[in-house]
Amino acid sequence: MGARTWFDGAVAPETTPAREWAEARPGSGTEHPDDLPDTAHLSIERTFCFADLTGFTRYTRENGPHAAVGLLEEFRAVSRDVAAKRGVRVAKWLGDGVMLVGTEPTPAIAWGGHMIDHFEDEADINLRIGLATGYALLFEGDDYIGEPVNLAAKLCAVAQPGQILASCEVADLPEWIRVQAVDQVEIRGVGPIDGIQHLVVDAR
Numbered sequence: 001m002g003a004r005t006w007f008d009g010a011v012a013p014e015t016t017p018a019r020e021w022a023e024a025r026p027g028s029g030t031e032h033p034d035d036l037p038d039t040a041h042l043s044i045e046r047t048f049c050f051a052d053l054t055g056f057t058r059y060t061r062e063n064g065p066h067a068a069v070g071l072l073e074e075f076r077a078v079s080r081d082v083a084a085k086r087g088v089r090v091a092k093w094l095g096d097g098v099m100l101v102g103t104e105p106t107p108a109i110a111w112g113g114h115m116i117d118h119f120e121d122e123a124d125i126n127l128r129i130g131l132a133t134g135y136a137l138l139f140e141g142d143d144y145i146g147e148p149v150n151l152a153a154k155l156c157a158v159a160q161p162g163q164i165l166a167s168c169e170v171a172d173l174p175e176w177i178r179v180q181a182v183d184q185v186e187i188r189g190v191g192p193i194d195g196i197q198h199l200v201v202d203a204r
Helices: 017-024 056-063 065-086 105-118 147-158
Strands: 041-053 089-094 097-102 127-139 143-145 164-167 177-187 191-201
Touching: 041 056, 041 065, 041 105, 041 147, 056 065, 065 089, 065 097, 065 105, 097 105, 105 127, 105 164, 105 177, 105 191, 127 147, 147 164, 147 177
Parallel strands: 127 164
Antiparallel strands: 041 097, 041 127, 089 097, 127 143, 164 191, 177 191
16 A cells, blocks of 8 residues: 555535535525525536546456455545545445545545555556546536536546546646646547646655
8 A cells, every 4th residue: 555645735625415505505595485496406616536446357357356345445445534534525436436526626636646646556456537627517416417527437437547637727736746748538429628637646
């Protein structure tokens, strides 16, 4: 397991769908039933982060399901721990992957860099990460729908092991994460997308 633990104060207020709804909804929430806004979704700006384990199927085949579960437990435990420290919310587990949501971009980006750095020297765990910031619909209080969600997921799917692909503002990067390159990325079903950043964690 990686010996370094990055923590630079990049922390967002912890959030839940209910709190997000309370903060973003129109009105005070105390209105008479006849006056309560009739909407099941809100447009909010968030940073979405997807991460998954690369080679997990091969690892399971070669080492068996019990070893694979142990690997997955370690990945999830570290994901939760780093997310809690940075105020980033684990939105859902996706088998050997995870989706996170950040109310502010910098802590969410820091989560991705922290995870890549943490597992850098781990022989059995290789991560890839996709990030995107933008407006999405908070649907029925507990789900997110929109372009940045889809883009983050697709960037994760095409990233190489140990790589972070992102669509975000350079000004939002933590000091210890930098843009290595800006490229056009070909995404299946979407086509080429310009301006995708390859983010790297600086050596300490």
